[in-house]
Each structure stands twice: as structure tokens, then as C-alpha cells.
Amino acid sequence: MFASFTYLADWLVYQQLGLSAQTKWGSALHFFVEDVTKIFALLLVMIYVISFLRAAMDVERVRSYLSGQHRGVGYLMGSSFGAITPFCSCSSIPVFLGFTSAGIPVGITMAFLLTSPLINEVAVLLLLSLLGWKFTLMYVLVGMTIGIMGGALLDLLRAERWLQPFAAKAYQQAVQQPGMEIECEVRKLSFQDRHDFAKTEMLEIFGRVWKWVIIGVGLGAGLHGFVPEGWLESHLGDGQWWSVPAAVLMGIPLYSNATGVIPVMESLLLKGLPVGTTLAFCMSTVAASFPEFILLKQVMQWRLLALIFVVLLLSFTVMGWIFNVAFAL
Amino acid sequence: MKTVKVLGTGCTKCTKTAEVIERVAQAMGADVEVIKETRPEVIMQYQVMRTPAVVVDETLVHSGSIPAQEEIKQWLQ
Numbered sequence: 001m002f003a004s005f006t007y008l009a010d011w012l013v014y015q016q017l018g019l020s021a022q023t024k025w026g027s028a029l030h031f032f033v034e035d036v037t038k039i040f041a042l043l044l045v046m047i048y049v050i051s052f053l054r055a056a057m058d059v060e061r062v063r064s065y066l067s068g069q070h071r072g073v074g075y076l077m078g079s080s081f082g083a084i085t086p087f088c089s090c091s092s093i094p095v096f097l098g099f100t101s102a103g104i105p106v107g108i109t110m111a112f113l114l115t116s117p118l119i120n121e122v123a124v125l126l127l128l129s130l131l132g133w134k135f136t137l138m139y140v141l142v143g144m145t146i147g148i149m150g151g152a153l154l155d156l157l158r159a160e161r162w163l164q165p166f167a168a169k170a171y172q173q174a175v176q177q178p179g180m181e182i183e184c185e186v187r188k189l190s191f192q193d194r195h196d197f198a199k200t201e202m203l204e205i206f207g208r209v210w211k212w213v214i215i216g217v218g219l220g221a222g223l224h225g226f227v228p229e230g231w232l233e234s235h236l237g238d239g240q241w242w243s244v245p246a247a248v249l250m251g252i253p254l255y256s257n258a259t260g261v262i263p264v265m266e267s268l269l270l271k272g273l274p275v276g277t278t279l280a281f282c283m284s285t286v287a288a289s290f291p292e293f294i295l296l297k298q299v300m301q302w303r304l305l306a307l308i309f310v311v312l313l314l315s316f317t318v319m320g321w322i323f324n325v326a327f328a329l
Numbered sequence: 330m331k332t333v334k335v336l337g338t339g340c341t342k343c344t345k346t347a348e349v350i351e352r353v354a355q356a357m358g359a360d361v362e363v364i365k366e367t368r369p370e371v372i373m374q375y376q377v378m379r380t381p382a383v384v385v386d387e388t389l390v391h392s393g394s395i396p397a398q399e400e401i402k403q404w405l406q
Contacts, residue, residue, distance in 0.1 A: 091379050
């Protein structure tokens with residue numbers, strides 16, 4: 001199915017512009033044209049389809065599923081909902097408080113909030129189209145594992161101690177009145193409602209991410225055309241254990257969303273950067289972003305915020321090492 | 330006079346929502362005070378999880394998106 005985009009790029013770059021596949025510019029431009037057209041087409045079609053299917057899924061419904069849930073199941077459910085619920089990071093504060101004031105443990109709420117930026121429909125679509133289903137499956141499993149284990153660890157450390165006082169109080173009140181009903185009206189959606197929702201989502205998400213696609217693919221294309229084969233492998237290959245934590249640290253200031261990073265990942269992998277190092281870099285860029293962390297300060301004390309940040313960085317690093325070793329065998 | 334609160338922790342959509350409401354109110358000549366509420370503890374009290382949300386005279390009327398002009402007109406009447 002994706003071959004047509006390769007033909008399109010062949011036709012445009014090699015035949016119309018007359019560039020050779022052997023030149024740096026030809027190779028970079030071909031990469032750019034192929035990926036941008038493929039990603040744009042895929043995003044437009046698939047965001048509509050996915051939004052149509054999940055139009056009735058919202059944070060209110062997730063909250064009613066999660067409240068009163070046993071912890072073990074709760075982390076898994078929190079993380080799964082984080083992966084599939086449409087959710088804007090600018091809503092993370094009200095969602096956090098809404099969950100907490102319904103008596104949902106901080107760990108389950110954080111399993112939801114940590115998984116959400118790592119796994120979303122755009123990221124999964126890009127991974128599928130650029131890197132194939134095996135890598136996508138691996139990425140999703142790693143993302144969910146980090147959400148689940150991060151959440152469980154926070155509850156183990158009794159993280160609710162380090163919430164801002166008003167949030168801690170709301171949580172205590174909810175826990176002391178376990179019979180509290182969580183309201184959730186089940187909306188009945190018509191075909192028209194779903195179509196309207198899907199259309200709005202498609203236009204909004206596309207409007208937000210198209211620039212990132214251009215930037216990400218541009219960088220990826222530059223790497224593809226201009227960085228010599230084997231350069232990355234010899235400089236940042238499996239032998240260098242420090243390359244994984246270095247990739248994680250590099251990812252922090254490079255604040256981006258998944259859309260911008262995945263095309264770069266494609267290039268890095270093609271150039272021989274080990275899988276684990278690439279994964280670690282990508283996840284760090286997407287999830288460990290300062291602007292969003294600072295927002296959480298409104299509901300958490302510095303201690304908790306710093307703890308979550310360190311847990312994330314460590315887990316990206318450990319995951320990176322595991323994958324590097326596993327793939328080198 | 331009606332009091333309209335726009336709830337949201339400072340995202341661009343929240344600012345836009347407040348602007349749209351002010352514009353509609355002006356066009357209608359309605360006597361409205363628009364307040365931007367960004368304190369999380371207050372937003373929590375309205376049990377809102379999706380922002381921007383709109384509260385008209387202490388009643389939650391909208392949540393999760395920038396409201397349509399038609400909707401705003403109905404609230405301000």
C-alpha cells in the first residue's frame with residue numbers, strides 16, 4: 001500500500017527534477033517527499049477513522065471505570081486508557097485533580113498521565129508506517145510498561161504525601177467516603193455526532209502536527225542524505241554503554257512531540273544507531289519535557305515532581321540498555 | 330449583570346474562549362463580566378476535567394472546547 005508513495009517520490013525527484021539517487025541531495029529529497037506525502041495522507045485518513053470510533057470515549061468515562069478499581073488492575077487500566085483516550089496535555093491539571101478528588105490513587109492517575117503523551121494515535125500511525133509493526137508493538141509495550149511501573153512505584157512510595165495541600169485534602173476526603181458515586185452520563189452518539197467529532201479532531205490534530213512532520217522529516221532527510229553510513233554506528237554503537245543515558249539527556253531540552261521525533265528515529269535506525277538508544281532518545285524527547293512538568297507543579301510539591309522526572313529518565317535508560325543487549329544477541 | 334467564568338489553567342484555547350465571549354457580549358450589548366479562573370483548586374470545585382470550561386452565574390454550561398458563537402449568545406440572553 002505504501003509503495004505508491006515511493007513511486008511518487010521516484011517520479012518527482014529522479015524523473016522530474018533529474019536528481020540521482022546516489023547524490024546527497026537526491027537521497028535526502030527523496031526521503032523527504034516520500035515520508036511527508038505518506039505521513040500526511042495517513043494522518044488525514046486514520047485520524048478521522050480513529051476519532052469516529054472513539055468519539056464516546058472521554059476522561060469522565062475513564063474516571064468512572066478507574067474509580068474503586070483494585071490497584072493491580074488499576075495500573076494496567078490507567079495506562080491502557082492513557083494510550084487510547086483523546087486527551088490534550090493542557091488538560092492534565094484538571095484531569096489529575098478530577099481523578100484525585102474521586103479517590104483514585106496517585107499511581108493509577110500517573111499511569112494514565114505518563115502513558116498518554118508516549119502513546120497516541122499519531123505516534124502509533126507514524127511508527128507503523130515508517131518503522132513497521134514489530135517496532136510499533138515494542139514501542140507500545142515499552143510505553144505502557146513505563147506507565148504501569150512508574151505508577152506502581154509512586155504508590156509504593158506513598159506519593160500522595162507530596163501533593164499540594166489542597167489536592168492531598170481532596171484525595172483524603174474521597175478515600176474516607178468510599179461510597180461516593182462518580183457521576184458519568186453515558187452519551188448516545190448519532191452517526192452525525194461521530195462524523196462532526198471526527199472531522200473536528202482531524203482538522204485540529206492535523207493543524208497542530210503538520211509543521212512537526214515537516215521539521216521532523218526535514219531533519220530525518222538531512223541525516224539520511226548527509227551523515228555517512230556507519231558514522232553513528234562507530235561513534236554511538238552498542239559498545240558504548242554511555243550512549244543510552246547520553247541520548248536520554250539530549251532528549252530533554254529537545255522538546256518535541258512524537259510527530260517530530262519519529263521521522264528522525266527512522267533515519268537514525270537506518271544509519272545504524274542501536275534500537276535501544278533510539279527508543280530512549282525518542283521517549284525522552286516526547287515525555288520528559290520541562291514545560292509540561294512545570295505545569296504539574298500546581299498540584300505537586302517539588303519533591304514529587306523531581307521524583308517522577310528521575311524515575312522517567314532512569315526507566316528510559318534501563319529500557320534502552322535492555323533493548324540494545326537483546327538486539328545485539 | 331451576568332458573571333461568566335472561563336475555567337482553564339492558562340492554555341491558549343482558554344484565552345481564546347474568554348476573548349470570544351467578550352466579543353459576543355459586546356456585539357449583543359449584554360452586561361457581562363468575564364473572569365478568567367486559572368487556580369486549580371477552584372477549577373476542581375466545579376468538577377471540571379476538560380478545559381476550557383464556562384460557568385455562567387455559578388452554573389457549569391460548557392466544557393472541553395472553545396464554544397460556538399450561537400451557544401454563547403444563548404447563555405448571555
